[in-house]
Amino acid sequence: xxxxxxxxxxxxxxxxxxxxxxxxxxxxxxxxxxxxxxxxxxxxxxxxxxxxxxxxxxxxxxxxxxxxxxxxxxxxxxxxxxxxxxxxxxxxxxxxxxxxxxxxxxxxxxxxxxxxxxxxxxxxxxxxxxxxxxxxxxxxxxxxxxxxxxxxxxxxxxxxxxxxxxxxxxxxxxxxxxxxxxxxxxxxxxxxxxxxxxxxxxxxxxxxxxxxxxxxxxxxxxxx
Amino acid sequence: xxxxxxxxxxxxxxxxxxxxxxxxxxxxxxxxxxxxxxxxxxxxxxxxxxxxxxxxxxxxxxxxxxxxxxxxxxxxxxxxxxxxxxxxxxxxxxxxxxxxxxxxxxxxxxxxxxxxxxxxxxxxxxxxxxxxxxxxxxxxxxxxxxxxxxxxxxxxxxxxxxxxxxxxxxxxxxxxxxxxxxxxxxxxxxxxxxxxxxxxxxxxxxxxxxxxxxxxxxxxxxxxxx
Numbered sequence: 001x002x003x004x005x006x007x008x009x010x011x012x013x014x015x016x017x018x019x020x021x022x023x024x025x026x027x028x029x030x031x032x033x034x035x036x037x038x039x040x041x042x043x044x045x046x047x048x049x050x051x052x053x054x055x056x057x058x059x060x061x062x063x064x065x066x067x068x069x070x071x072x073x074x075x076x077x078x079x080x081x082x083x084x085x086x087x088x089x090x091x092x093x094x095x096x097x098x099x100x101x102x103x104x105x106x107x108x109x110x111x112x113x114x115x116x117x118x119x120x121x122x123x124x125x126x127x128x129x130x131x132x133x134x135x136x137x138x139x140x141x142x143x144x145x146x147x148x149x150x151x152x153x154x155x156x157x158x159x160x161x162x163x164x165x166x167x168x169x170x171x172x173x174x175x176x177x178x179x180x181x182x183x184x185x186x187x188x189x190x191x192x193x194x195x196x197x198x199x200x201x202x203x204x205x206x207x208x209x210x211x212x213x214x215x216x217x218x219x220x221x222x223x224x
Numbered sequence: 225x226x227x228x229x230x231x232x233x234x235x236x237x238x239x240x241x242x243x244x245x246x247x248x249x250x251x252x253x254x255x256x257x258x259x260x261x262x263x264x265x266x267x268x269x270x271x272x273x274x275x276x277x278x279x280x281x282x283x284x285x286x287x288x289x290x291x292x293x294x295x296x297x298x299x300x301x302x303x304x305x306x307x308x309x310x311x312x313x314x315x316x317x318x319x320x321x322x323x324x325x326x327x328x329x330x331x332x333x334x335x336x337x338x339x340x341x342x343x344x345x346x347x348x349x350x351x352x353x354x355x356x357x358x359x360x361x362x363x364x365x366x367x368x369x370x371x372x373x374x375x376x377x378x379x380x381x382x383x384x385x386x387x388x389x390x391x392x393x394x395x396x397x398x399x400x401x402x403x404x405x406x407x408x409x410x411x412x413x414x415x416x417x418x419x420x421x422x423x424x425x426x427x428x429x430x431x432x433x434x435x436x437x438x439x440x441x442x443x444x445x446x447x448x449x450x
Contacts, residue, residue, distance in 0.1 A: 006329060007329060007330060010326055010329035010330075011326075014315070014318075014326045017318070017322075018315060018317050018318070021317050022317055077315070080316065081311045081312045081313060081314055081315070081316065082309060082311040082313055083313050083314065083315055085282055085307070085309060085313055086307075086313040086314075086327060086330075086371065087330065088281070088282060089280050089281060089282065089302060089305065089307045090302065090303075090327070090330035090331060090375075091299065091302050091303045091330070091331065091332075092330040092331075222284075224283060224284065
């Protein structure tokens with residue numbers, strides 16, 4: 001049998017290849033985020049100071065909603081033609097699939113963030129007063145928090161009739177602590193204040209939920 | 225001296241599978257020997273697919289026991305089992321070869337040679353660049369069979385392998401399955417096209433209302449199944 005890392009790599013490459021060919025997730029996410037940026041920029045006309053206060057919330061809520069699109073797509077591919085059954089009957093470990101899916105979603109959402117952040121900066125005239133590297137750290141930790149839970153709950157809602165609605169219902173409440181930490185740390189860094197507490201909280205959240213998801217994923221995958 | 229009875233590769237004891245209040249399998253008990261081709265027949269809703277999915281480890285029994293190659297731990301023997309479902313279990317956006325290369329990795333098969341070999345064995349071209357979504361239904365069925373054969377399984381579970389396949393291709397598939405049986409593999413084939421397996425199957429297993437109601441050597445519905 002292949003080493004779990006080999007299976008994770010093969011599954012990740014397969015997902016990237018499928019997304020590259022269909023562009024289902026990335027196009028939907030980009031379109032949604034673009035709408036949020038444009039609509040909000042027309043709705044408000046904040047000063048540079050006000051922008052720094054609201055941008056953290058605005059950015060992360062936009063990315064959270066957009067990420068749900070990618071998260072639903074990632075499992076929809078496995079349901080079509082019941083391909084997931086082919087994985088389930090193989091000796092490949094369940095967690096290799098989970099890690100590959102989470103990494104794939106992390107890449108998709110990171111690409112979205114990389115493309116959308118400059119637009120946020122331009123539309124809201126943002127200029128960080130704190131260190132930018134901390135923003136990058138918050139982005140990485142925050143994105144992981146969204147996708148690790150999102151991938152898990154998307155798998156859980158896979159067999160439900162209205163999974164597109166089920167995923168946000170499960171994901172949003174459990175993401176509140178992470179979202180709070182993401183928004184507060186981003187706002188603090190933009191305003192040149194200390195964000196250490198929120199970053200540590202976010203890192204702890206990631207650690208706890210990644211562990212829990214890894215422990216439970218096999219049960220979720222094989223649930224009938 | 226008496227001849228030793230063949231050791232069963234699959235033993236099913238009082239297997240019950242319920243979906244909510246509906247019992248799809250109602251106490252299936254049977255033994256199946258190795259190196260044989262079993263055709264599982266019955267009307268729609270008889271429990272054939274549920275039996276196959278339960279043998280494949282995709283459904284957990286509500287009660288009863290399944291022993292495959294002497295164990296009830298599916299994870300220990302899944303590398304020896306091949307499963308072909310009614311849907312293709314293939315990614316529509318990838319070519320047949322790309323699909324098989326991915327599934328091969330799940331079984332620890334790193335070489336593309338094996339993938340090309342099984343694709344050829346089902347009568348398809350491994351160099352065909354088209355995505356599986358653009359295949360005809362018959363080609364998709366054959367590629368799906370290739371996926372099931374990929375890990376050279378000792379036990380092959382096939383659900384409706386001949387559906388939507390033209391007669392010539394179906395006959396070719398039967399020949400391939402007979403060759404596979406002759407290599408010592410055990411095959412379970414759920415089909416509504418039983419006549420294709422006449423002369424090829426070692427035994428016809430008849431199911432009705434979630435039970436095995438008869439086993440015959442000839443393609444003749446037993447009295448108990450009427």
